[in-house]
Amino acid sequence: MISLVKLRDYQSPNVIDDNLKVSFRGFVGMDAGLDELRIKSVIFVLEIFLDCHDKRLSYLDFNRNLNSMFSDFAAFLYTEFNFSLSYKYSFIHYLKKILRLFCENEGFNEPHIVTCENKNISKNIVDSINNYNPSTQNISTLKYYHGWFTLSSDGKHVKLYLQNFYLKFGTDLTNKVSKAMAELFIRYPYSTAKYKAKVFSQVLIVLTKTLDNSDDFYSAGESIRVNKYVENLFLILKVNCKINNGNLPYFYKQWQSTVKLIQDIFIHSKLWGQPLYELFSPDFKQSDSNFKTHRKLINGQLTTNKLITNISLHISDSKAIAILIKNISDDVDYVVKSCEQVIDSIMEKFRLRNDLAKSGIARGFKLNRQKTSEYIDMSIPENQCSTWNKWGYEISDSKKNHKSFLYIGVTARDFVHKYSIVQSGMLYPFLYLIVNEHPEITNSWLENFQLYDKNGNKSGFIESANSFIAVGYKLRKGSKNAEQKIVLTDKSKYLFECLELLTRQAREYMKKNNNKDYKYLLLSSDKLSNPKRLKNILTQSVLTSSELNKTLELNRSLLNNSDILNNLSVNKFRASRAILIYIKTNSLQAVSEALGHTRPCPKLLSRYLPTPILTYLQDRWIRVFQYAIIFEAMKDSTYLANIINFSKNDLDEFLSNHKLKLFSKHAVDGNFTNLDIHDVLGENIDDKYKLIIPMSTTLYSILSCIIDLVESEEQETRKPSDTTIEWYETAKFVVKTLDESLKRTSDPEILSIINHTYNKEPVLKRLKEVIYEV
Numbered sequence: 001m002i003s004l005v006k007l008r009d010y011q012s013p014n015v016i017d018d019n020l021k022v023s024f025r026g027f028v029g030m031d032a033g034l035d036e037l038r039i040k041s042v043i044f045v046l047e048i049f050l051d052c053h054d055k056r057l058s059y060l061d062f063n064r065n066l067n068s069m070f071s072d073f074a075a076f077l078y079t080e081f082n083f084s085l086s087y088k089y090s091f092i093h094y095l096k097k098i099l100r101l102f103c104e105n106e107g108f109n110e111p112h113i114v115t116c117e118n119k120n121i122s123k124n125i126v127d128s129i130n131n132y133n134p135s136t137q138n139i140s141t142l143k144y145y146h147g148w149f150t151l152s153s154d155g156k157h158v159k160l161y162l163q164n165f166y167l168k169f170g171t172d173l174t175n176k177v178s179k180a181m182a183e184l185f186i187r188y189p190y191s192t193a194k195y196k197a198k199v200f201s202q203v204l205i206v207l208t209k210t211l212d213n214s215d216d217f218y219s220a221g222e223s224i225r226v227n228k229y230v231e232n233l234f235l236i237l238k239v240n241c242k243i244n245n246g247n248l249p250y251f252y253k254q255w256q257s258t259v260k261l262i263q264d265i266f267i268h269s270k271l272w273g274q275p276l277y278e279l280f281s282p283d284f285k286q287s288d289s290n291f292k293t294h295r296k297l298i299n300g301q302l303t304t305n306k307l308i309t310n311i312s313l314h315i316s317d318s319k320a321i322a323i324l325i326k327n328i329s330d331d332v333d334y335v336v337k338s339c340e341q342v343i344d345s346i347m348e349k350f351r352l353r354n355d356l357a358k359s360g361i362a363r364g365f366k367l368n369r370q371k372t373s374e375y376i377d378m379s380i381p382e383n384q385c386s387t388w389n390k391w392g393y394e395i396s397d398s399k400k401n402h403k404s405f406l407y408i409g410v411t412a413r414d415f416v417h418k419y420s421i422v423q424s425g426m427l428y429p430f431l432y433l434i435v436n437e438h439p440e441i442t443n444s445w446l447e448n449f450q451l452y453d454k455n456g457n458k459s460g461f462i463e464s465a466n467s468f469i470a471v472g473y474k475l476r477k478g479s480k481n482a483e484q485k486i487v488l489t490d491k492s493k494y495l496f497e498c499l500e501l502l503t504r505q506a507r508e509y510m511k512k513n514n515n516k517d518y519k520y521l522l523l524s525s526d527k528l529s530n531p532k533r534l535k536n537i538l539t540q541s542v543l544t545s546s547e548l549n550k551t552l553e554l555n556r557s558l559l560n561n562s563d564i565l566n567n568l569s570v571n572k573f574r575a576s577r578a579i580l581i582y583i584k585t586n587s588l589q590a591v592s593e594a595l596g597h598t599r600p601c602p603k604l605l606s607r608y609l610p611t612p613i614l615t616y617l618q619d620r621w622i623r624v625f626q627y628a629i630i631f632e633a634m635k636d637s638t639y640l641a642n643i644i645n646f647s648k649n650d651l652d653e654f655l656s657n658h659k660l661k662l663f664s665k666h667a668v669d670g671n672f673t674n675l676d677i678h679d680v681l682g683e684n685i686d687d688k689y690k691l692i693i694p695m696s697t698t699l700y701s702i703l704s705c706i707i708d709l710v711e712s713e714e715q716e717t718r719k720p721s722d723t724t725i726e727w728y729e730t731a732k733f734v735v736k737t738l739d740e741s742l743k744r745t746s747d748p749e750i751l752s753i754i755n756h757t758y759n760k761e762p763v764l765k766r767l768k769e770v771i772y773e774v
Contacts, residue, residue, distance in 0.1 A: 001082035002048070002145050009163060010145070012044060013051040017058040027101045034097060042094050049076045052142045062103070066111040070095075074114045075132035078125055080142070089118045140171060148174070150182035156190040161201035168208045169217055173271075180269035184261075199254060200261045206236050221272025230262065231280045252284035307576045308335065308567045325583055331564055332576050336436055338551045339429035345547060346420045346429070347498055353385045353419035360386030365398060378407030385419060393509040393530050402528040412527040413545060422502045424524035424534055425546025430495050431537065431570050437492040439577045440596025443537045443570055445472040445484060451500065451507075452519040460521065461496055468493045474596070484596060496521075506531035540568040700738070700753050703731035705764050 024043055028036050050057055053076075055069070073095075077088055096113045103110040114124040144167075148160040160181050166174040181200070185193040210232075211217050220229040234255060241251045259281045266272040309328045360382030376383055384406050395405050402408075408415045416423055435441050449472045453459040460471050470492075473482040488496065503523040510518035510531060517523070517533035525531040543549055552565050574595075582591045710720050710728040720728070738750055 002080050003082050003147075007044065007048075007145075009161065013047050015047050015050040015056045016043065017056070020057065020059055023102055023106070024098050027098055030101055031097045033094060038094055039098060042091055042098060045077065045081070045091055046073065046095065048145055049073045052076070052080075052137050052145065054138050054141075059106075062106070062108040062111075070111050070113050071128045072132050072136075074116070074125060075128040078121065079129060079132070085121065086118050089116050092116045148178050150178070150185050150193075152185060152188060152190040152193040154189050158185055158190065158193045158197050160197055161204060164208050165204045168211070169214045173214045173217060176269070176271060177265065180265045180271065183269075184264050196257070196261060199257055200265065202237060203233065203258060203262065206233055210236070218271075221266060223273035223276055226267075226272055226275045227277060227279065230259070230275075234280055249284045252282065256281050306572065307579060308332070308564055308569075308572050309576065310563055310567065328576060328583075329580055332436075332573070332580060334564070335432055335552070335568065335573060338548065339432045342429045342548045342551050343433070343495075343498065346426060346502070349418060350420035350502060353421075354389070356382045356385040357389040358386075360384070362386040362390035365391075365400075379409070384408060384415075388419070388421070389505070392505050393525070393528075396528065396530050416527055417547065420502065421528065422506055422524050422531070423526070423546075424538075425543035425548065426502065427499065427522055427524060427534065428537075428540060428543065428546065428570070429548045430499050432573050434492055434495050435570060435574050436577060437489050437495075438486050439574055439581070439594045440484065441472070441486065442474060442574065442596075445474055446522065446570070447535060447537060448473055449521045450519045451521050454519075456519075461500070468496075470496060503531075537570050541566050697753050700735070703735050706731045707735060709764065709768060 021043055025036070025039055027034055028039060046057075049072075053072070074092060077083075077091060081088065083091070092113060093116075099113065100110055102108070114122075114128050116122045116125050144163060148162040148166075149157045150160060152158050160178060162174055162178060165177065181197070185196065188196065207217065211220060219225065237255070237258075238248075238251060240246075241248060259279045262272075262279065267274065307328060309324070309331045311324060360380065361376050363376045363378060363383065378384060378387070387406055391405075395402055402412055406415070410418070415421070420426065431446055434446070449460055449470070451458060451460045462469055462471065468488045470486045470488055472484050472486065474484050486492075499521055503521065506523040506525060507518045510523065515532075520533045522534035523531050524534050540546075540549065540552075549565065552568070578591050578595055581594050582588070585591075706724065706728055710724065738754065
């Protein structure tokens, strides 16, 4: 039987003249039910009938009697298609309409179409079936439309997708491939066999597009050629995967199954020869093992969206990385500014509602519509707001219609946005800005933050020693370490106060109705329905009607990252803030402290940034550190610009965050006799404190040259600058420390730095012009 679902894989056989099809399709909308899809379906089924009987249909054919042909069509439809009776009825019904319109329009006699019934096989259809001669069918063509199937181990029919293969390579080869597939799939249950057939269908498609006939098929499978053809097959399918933004890791995994199917179906059946070596089946090489999830293809590039900014996993160029870093900062700034804009709007509308309510009159539950002294005009915004503020969510309890009760002329959704009646999407801009101020705050902390304890006492948002503290819990840290106290800034204090104000009406209602969730900060409702606790913070993209989404969408074209709305979530925003802290400080310790971690996690950053970007950031700071030493030592010289090869902006940024200072005199002299070590460090000292200077061959060479020049005879006639003399002590300390360390241990890294020191002469020549006073 021919299935409608199967026909989706078939192309039109083109046995009806194009002009005739154009005429048929021109009747769209000219009669009830004649839409474009329905006319197309009727034409396709009629073409299958014609193709299976080696017939064609043209304009000229309507000059003769076509009653017999259309009677045979009805019989063919009822005997060869597995459509429902009502579906078959509709085909006959709409075919009649098309032919009637066509014949009226062209002046032909309308052919007789047998009548049929919606739920039964009519007598006329039975007569057509009895008069129909199946011997007029082309068996091969009919077989083509029936399709190729085989049985699974549990006795179910599995489709083999051989229809196009048959058209290209003919009956004989198709039967051989069908037999090989049947012998393989009978070993597997239906779900497995169906999957394998679908995977192998991709191979069959490429075969039909790259080979012209069965001779080409056998030639491609010869032992000396099969390896090369399979490699080309892999490349074609991979390119198709990338073009369609497919999942490359999944493709590589599926390719291993594909190779096994080629072996089982083509090679083991001896349709193809034995390959000279193992068929090509590579593993997918991850650009970074930490990015197995949160990945997608954009313009053929595999990217991660673990941050609010898309990051290519193939990025390596330093300029591209520098642009990416700026984009991360720009995206965070854009979200912050958008949230600030939306919060201003929300609070302004909230204040407007309360101001209007103060000057309005709230209606009772029974409205007096007579214009007496008790009459209240509910079309006035002041009265609407006053009524909502008085009754609020109790309107839902009374099962009254909000819109009619408040007499609002807009939708409930418009009303809540107009007057900032708390909705879940309304809370999110506050959450982003709270996390921006305090990156240690997580989704879980926010979701479980309580304003009141179990006794109803205020506990989560408290004042202590002229500071405001938010006390929340990170449940993942265990019961002993779960409590987390956040000292609020003026901005975050304002944000918490706004959230408390927005949710106050909902909280009072929930408390009145003994709903224990009133204790939580995050409460919301859907339009004007009863409020509830916000248990799960969602990704921003699902909050389609929120004001923040509309604001972000409005200006997204100004950003390099047009995907920011799809990527944005509180978790990803927090991760982006952490990355910005690292970019600014190059300190994993600073990132860990900002995120509220008990100890630094070396793998933390690699969860979010691919290795090339991390390497770039680390190398960049080492280079800046080294150049900063040279900058401080030579800043009095007019030749400073000739010595350093780094942007002034990078140096300024580094020096502002990590101001390099000369070693204290006690460190140079080694005199600690009368030194109060606590005064030096400003805190208790322990053996964890160490002095760390990033060292390289370049820096070692320059420090050595500073020593040589200051100690040279030339200083007797040319005086080194004061800054140079001071840095001479530092240089001497560093170089001597390295030299001494080699006497105690043969550290290969130190040995490499010293042994690969550059030829000093060119450096000395340039430094002479710099370190001496003019």
